[in-house]
Amino acid sequence: MPGLAKYFVAIAAVGIGGYYYYYGDVAKMSDEDYKSAGSVYDFTVKDNAGNDVKLDKYKGHPLLIVNIASKCGLTKNNYQKITQLKEKYYEQGLRILSFPCNQFGGQMPEANGEEMVCHLRDAKADVGDVFAKINVNGKDADPLYKYLKHKQGGTLGDAIKWNFTKFLVDKNGQPVKRYSPTTDPMDIAQDIEKYL
Template sequence: MFSAKSALLLAVGVLIAFGANRFYSQSTANQTDGTMEDYKSAKSVYDFTVKDSHGADVSLEKYRGKVLLIVNIASQCGLTKGNYAELTELSKTYADKEFKILSFPCNQFGGQMPEGDGEEMVCHLRSANAEVGDVFAKIEVNGDGAHPLYKYLKHKQGGTLGDSIKWNFAKFLVNREGQPVDRYAPTTSPSGIKKDIDKLLVNGDDADPLYKYLKHKQGGILGDSIKWNFSKFLVNKDGQPVDRYAPTTSPKSIVKDIDKLLQA
């Protein structure tokens, strides 16, 4: 039979345990909420760290200055064969360029990526002859458990009928500044993205020779590099670049300059 002192000690113990548990729960909830909100304050994909297929941390800072194609891959999807083949082709086409594919295995869609990380994933991709860029640890791309990188990508490039990833092989294109600039449906073939990749590869040592020439003949403000999408060069009838316009210059405002060249 408990004495009054024992009962008091037991009551105090229960209260302490309850209070500690409540504090821990609140702290964990706050940490979770904070983590969930972190992606909204990210300046670029370089702010994120992911795990490689063997569990080691990889800062996306290592990809600074490269054009990136980020894809959630699966091994047993109806889209797998075509995407593996075309992602492999892209990897080979741009092997000597500042371009990289980042592939994230994901099992959220019909359980179609059952393979585990590490050697099992390596063996699967090898047997499929799939050279799909740098392959990372399996992640979730939707829901509260989605990786912060994917929360950020969806936040920056919303989708049709909601921001959620709809299926395997959704694709995000990231420019050299680490900014997501486009999003493609799972059914968009990687080869169909090539023209958009080429547009982003207009700066640096591996820029297309045409753009090297245009920038050489018509330098820009604060350096010759192309500053953003929709930079424009006007070329005369003799093939000489005669003017350059900022991305914010509307095509309509260039009409008068075009007319002058046509009348010359």
Template sequence: MTNPTDYKNAKSIYEFTVNDNRGNVVSLDKYEGHVCIFVNVASQCGFAKNNYPELNELYEQYGESKGLQILAFPCNQFAGQEPGTNEEICEFTRSKGVKFDVFEKINVNGDDAHPLWKYLKHKQGGTLGDFIKWNFTKFIVDKDGQPVERHGPSTSPKDLVKSLEKYW
């Protein structure tokens, strides 16, 4: 399975594949029927201190009861705050007790941005442009695989609950 050649024509996130943090290809159709949060993460970012524990909390609270899935994508495009290898990133997320899915390090901006992230930005543009401005930008994707909301890095994961409730 491959990513759509033109991300703008994709019907949902389910048309995309990503690599997990061991390099295995994962088809996003495995998340069909789930409300998802997609987030670009960086272990050395100041936002990591609150975002990781709060994302964990959301996942623990709503993963089983509501089917919430959280998909974290390490990215080193913002002040080099995710310089580690996939193995080092795994070690960091393990130390933070992360139970949600963490994928291979990707780019979220530019020509070599992952097609999935081009799609997310295309569907939910930002206020100052489609590009991702910083680590911990969060996209909410509904049960039909449609990106329905975008939240900036300063939005606390806990503050997403009211939004998430609309899609359960």
């Protein structure tokens, strides 16, 4: 029996060690700024040219935040409809923040800068303010996306499931709703109107 006890202790030690190796930063994550952030205005992101952008510049505006991709089966419809949302609601205050992401099937291969600008121009996609490419999942996920997922969890876990997941944020910078990648952007219009 003592030999068996040593065996279980050894297994437990390996399990704990393995857990710490892979998830050791979980303890640190609980102290990360994103969990104590009061709103999206507490975050700074990089624009497509690599410059810092403080999101408090959007105070007083409802926001639609979306992770975009160029080679996805959802791209054409989302680019078209997000462009329509911008045209319809920009003058009333809506701001759209688009974050290119290459985490899902490598479907956003374009580089930041001119290549991204040219791609969106060629696609006739006016998808609002376009920022630098980011990760939306994993330990390297952008803090803004960690915050959005923390505030608006998803179905079957909080991870972003695919390109074109959308978050609606009110005028106070509070995430109020999350939409799946397959939600047609125009189906969000009624919700947007509540927060204009």
